[in-house]
Amino acid sequence: MIIVIKPEASKGAVQGFTALLEKQGVKVHLSEGASQVVLGLVGDTSRIQEKSLLAHHLVEKVIRVQEPYKRVNRLFHPDDTRIAIDGLDGKTRHIGAGYVGIIAGPCSVETREQIISVAQSVKQAGAGFLRGGVFKPRTSPYSFQGLGCEGLELLIEAKKATGLPIVTELMAIHQLEIFDTVDIIQVGARNMQNFTLLKELGGCRKPILLKRGYAATITELLMAAEYIMAGGNDRIILCERGIRTFESTTRNTLDLSAIPILKKQSHLPVFVDPSHATGLSWMVPAMAKAAIAAGADGLLLEVHPNPEEALCDGEQSITPARFAELMNVLRRYAAVEGRIWDEEDEGNNETP
Ligand code: PEP
Ligand code: MN
DSSP, X not given: OEEEEOTTOOHHHHHHHHHHHHTTTOEEEEEEOSSOEEEEEESOXXXXXXXXXXXXXXXXXXXXXXXXXXXXXXXXXXXXXXXXEEOTTSOEEEEBTTEEXXXXXXXXXXXXXXXXXXXXXXXXXXXXXXXXXXXXXXXXXXXXXXXXXXXXXXXXXXXXXXOOOEEEEOOSGGXXXXXXXXXXXXXXXXXXXOHHHHHHHHXXXXXXXXXXXXXXXXXXXXHHHHHHHHTTOOOEEEEEOOBOOSOOSSSSBOOTTHHHHHHHHBSSOEEEOHHHHHOXXXXXXXXHHHHHHTTOSEEEEEBOSXXXXXXXXXGGOBOXXXXXXXXXXXXXXXXXXXXXXXXXXXXXXXXX
């Protein structure tokens, strides 16, 4: 249940009202928007009467939420969530609320030369964030598993060399100890419903890039995000990365319709990963453009200096040159859609 409070209500009055509600056995989650305060009631609301709530002088509107998710629900938080992330280059990047963010880099960190050179190229082409897997969720135990801690050190070197905030996947809770310098923690498709991990990330202060499981419904993705938000971490980026269907031409099937649905249902930013969705590098630019046109808040793109020799996902990785070309096109797409391209905002960190 969601209660919209009248704009003129004082803070103290809202606090008193919240205490009254909590006496009825529910938890009240307060969200302060630009112009209005919204209360989300979590727990058993069956005994709370809408009519009696409406009779209260502070209440403007009462909405019974049908969906099982509350904190991630747009009803509860009508404004888009915007996440600000500082780079070592002194620039603040924004994700969500009209901004287009680009995360680019190799599937896996392989060598110092590889990660530093990709980091420099994607930065030069305008990417806002550097990705690179160090703990890799591979289908076969005999495939390259990532460089682990050593890879993380190299990724941090690339962060220092370029100033780009870094994004990497967390596979197990104990790895959190060494993720201090990671700017965005990625939860991979295979871990989307690892509820123990999600709960732990709820208590962490870092933004989470939550990838949709390849057999997960939209509601299941939002419920996974709800786990993180229920723990107190509201800096979540949802990521559509393709789902498994009967189609075998592409690695997965990119569910573009997930973008408008997620944006309608939730206030959280929505990214798209056309690399894992298609598994084919030549298809990545077309799907990247389609995602921005459909309203995605950003993209996750695999870029490798030499895809043919990549230790992981080379077939879906684009070269730095192709990435730079694509970025020029995407800038124009973003402008047509009236979106804020991160670079335009350089030196100006005010709310759009
Ligand atoms: C990745 O981003 O490298 C990755 C493994 O993605 P996913 O979890 O979507 O398969
Ligand atoms: Mn990959």
